[in-house]
Amino acid sequence: MTRLLTLASAIIAAVFLYSSPAAAQDKVTIGTGLISSQKCILCHSIGERGNKKGPLDGVGRKLKAEELRQWLTNPEEMRAKTKATRTPAMKDQKLTPEQLDALVAYLETLK
Numbered sequence: 001m002t003r004l005l006t007l008a009s010a011i012i013a014a015v016f017l018y019s020s021p022a023a024a025q026d027k028v029t030i031g032t033g034l035i036s037s038q039k040c041i042l043c044h045s046i047g048e049r050g051n052k053k054g055p056l057d058g059v060g061r062k063l064k065a066e067e068l069r070q071w072l073t074n075p076e077e078m079r080a081k082t083k084a085t086r087t088p089a090m091k092d093q094k095l096t097p098e099q100l101d102a103l104v105a106y107l108e109t110l111k
């Protein structure tokens with residue numbers, strides 16, 4: 001009986017340990033896809049892909065997660081704050097909370 005319990009808790013611990021990094025990885029994968037499907041690349045580039053006037057390479061080093069989130073939800077305020085002048089200006093991307101999380105997770109990997 002004790003052995004069974006030990007086994008059961010080992011399995012639970014294993015599932016718990018392995019599920020968190022996997023979930024984070026999924027977010028990044030989803031975020032990668034959203035860069036194209038949400039048309040970010042019309043105004044931004046990552047590596048060789050997209051509009052070179054707005055490179056996002058290294059943005060994960062430059063900006064904190066909170067700032068990335070702000071850009072996606074309140075670009076007008078961020079534009080004013082950072083005195084950005086490039087046009088067309090970024091609009092509120094109208095993302096779902098899940099899309100927002102995934103994009104921020106992905107942008108954070110761009111170091």
Ligand code: HEC
Nearest residue numbers: 038039040042043054059071084086087088089090093103
């Ligand atoms: C209509 C054009 C346009 C679209 C579409 C757009 N952006 Fe932007 N974005 C801008 C402009 C302009 C800025 C201001 C900074 C600059 O001049 O590059 C900006 C700024 C940013 C910044 C801050 C960059 C920095 O270096 O400080 C991030 C991050 C960002 N955008 C991500 C996104 C993501 C993710 C999407 C897609 C969901 C997106 N943008 C869609 C035009 C756009």
